[in-house]
Amino acid sequence: MIESQVRALLAEIADGGEAALSQVDVQLARRRGRARLRWRRACMAGTSVLAAVVVAALVVGVLPGRPGSGPPAGPAAPRQFNPLVPYLSFGWLPAGDSLLAGGVRPEATYLTAGRTIDAPSTWDLVVYAAGQCHLTGPARELKCSTPALEGLTARITGRAPAVGGHRAFWAGPYLVWPYARGGWAGLLLPISYGSPKLSDAAKRKAAERDAVKIADHVRYGAATPPLVFAAQLTRLPSRWRVSSVYYVPDAGVLRASRFALGTGTPDLGADGGLEYQTNLPYFSVTDPVASRRSFCGKSASEIINGYWVVVTHQVAGTASRQNLCAASADGLALYISEFGAHPPINIASLFRDHLRLLGANPANWTRKPIG
């Protein structure tokens, strides 16, 4: 009897799940799959000839981190990045390419450039804070400890032209170099391993030349367009800080389209450039025109502060999560989420009493997300 009840229950759950609107994105899976393949191939790259080159380099002590090679001269890399300060900018990009997005977390900052954000290949630059990356192992692998990216191990396959006066290396599809004392940077070339383009040596060489030129012109700590927020939080507990930001260029500024709050070490890991902490919220503030029509799903709405919002609570075992979604609030599409059973400020209170929406006009946006 119990088996038949379990069968009926599972079939019922399946029917319920089937009826829900799918948010699965096959194109996104392809992009993530390509990225993972690039990393895998970076790990496995290296012909015996290149290995011999690396061994030879080790013998003569030209790789950084080896006795005798010494750290790069000049200033030390930051120990942490300030999530409210875009530390990084491109000084040169190939014709037709432009900055598409960027982000800052304490341990790394990154930029993406290309034609469009959905293009199959983009230039992805990531710069790590001091101490995040190390050359390890007999095979000379560069390992970076930040948890936000997959498979952060790249085997160095050969020497590249110097970048900013520092020694640089090819690591599969990456160009990597120590941009300052104790800190490493990596630039992913916009070519997919296994694609016909890679077999075209001339195109590969051209991409490598562009990569070195881009890397050579990266600006660290220089002035950038301001990082601004279309919403401001007020009267929060004093220890709450913006822990990570993802931004997009918009009307001459860098608009924070997603950001997370934290009070210390993020305990929920990281994904998509943000870091998450139990019982603290993360935010997505976007242009409603650019948002999906099904942004908030089809749940019943309620009105808070004059805005239609959808509040949902999810519980699975001992874990819980609450979300608030507003498809159109003062010209913005807003999504807030909190993981954890006991957030100090529940999601509805956060929206009602602690959040000030600044509208769609960039002139009204703020550099201070916590007022």
Added chain:
Amino acid sequence: MSRSRDAEYTEYVSARLPSLRRLAAVLCDDGQRADDLVQATLTTIYVHWGRVRTASHPDAYARAVLVREFIHERRSAWVQRVSLGGRVTDSPATAVDHDTALDLRAAVAALPARQRATLVLRFFCDLNVDQSAEILGCSPGTVKSQTARALDAARKALGPAHAAGSGGQPAAAAEHQICPGGPGHD
């Protein structure tokens, strides 16, 4: 990855998406988590597309990927998975709301991931012990013991009337393309 392989992959996963979502929904009992699980599964299938397309049973391979992703995800705490992009998925309310069904649903939801996966493979996908063991990467004896424990937990949730043992006829296999018995399974 060449265009033709991308096209093959897209064609394959697009056709299997409904059945993968059904299986994920049963494993997760949470629409958003199910979509996250399917999303992760599709990425893994892309990475291993060469193996999937040449497998004698691609659907079985895809199913195994999804179940293993589920177990791995649960092992590393599901709250670590964060869905980005400001999306909320809302599942419709279930039609059944009486106490027994809720108790059973709660009991199944509280099962450890491996036990829940075992129940799903046995009673949703209608796999036998050997087939389930292959997917779960354990011995047939472990599948039997996990099934027994899971059913025991379900019985306890339903009260003394169900605690004596099991019996009855199995329900007809549902039509799940990604599970044996369903259309399209090779």
